[in-house]
Amino acid sequence: MANKKVIFVAFAIEDERQRDFLKGQSLNTDSPFEYIDMSVKEAYDSEWKKRVHTRIRRSDGVIALVSKNSLTSSGQKWEISCAKEEKKKVLGIWAYKDDRTNLVGVNTKVWSWPAIEKFIDTL
Numbered sequence: 019m020a021n022k023k024v025i026f027v028a029f030a031i032e033d034e035r036q037r038d039f040l041k042g043q044s045l046n047t048d049s050p051f052e053y054i055d056m057s058v059k060e061a062y063d064s065e066w067k068k069r070v071h072t073r074i075r076r077s078d079g080v081i082a083l084v085s086k087n088s089l090t091s092s093g094q095k096w097e098i099s100c101a102k103e104e105k106k107k108v109l110g111i112w113a114y115k116d117d118r119t120n121l122v123g124v125n126t127k128v129w130s131w132p133a134i135e136k137f138i139d140t141l
Contacts, residue, residue, distance in 0.1 A: 112126055
C-alpha cells in the first residue's frame with residue numbers, strides 16, 4: 019500500500035484500554051493506516067467539537083470501537099454522527115469478544131486485521 023490512510027478512532031472513554039490495543043497493534047505491524055483519536059475525560063465543549071470535526075473531515079474513514087459503553091458515550095455518538103455528516107465511511111469493531119452491542123447505523127464486525135484492512139482498502 020503506497021499511501022497510509024488516516025483513520026479517526028471513535029470510542030467510549032471506558033474503552034480506552036481497547037483503543038490502546040488498537041494503537042499498539044497499528045504501531046507493531048505493517049499497518050496500512052495512521053491513527054488519530056481525540057479522547058478527553060472532561061466535558062465535551064464546543065472547542066473540542068470543532069477540533070474533532072476538523073480531524074474527522076481530514077480523515078479517510080472512522081473506526082468505532084463498539085461496546086456496551088458506546089450506548090451511553092455522548093462523545094462517541096457525536097463523533098459517529100459527525101463522521102456520517104461528513105460522509106465518511108464508518109466501521110464498527112467490537113471492542114470485546116463477549117460483547118456484541120449493536121449501534122444503530124454502524125456496521126460492526128469482529129476485531130481482526132483482515133476486517134480492518136478490507137475496510138481501509140475501500141477508502
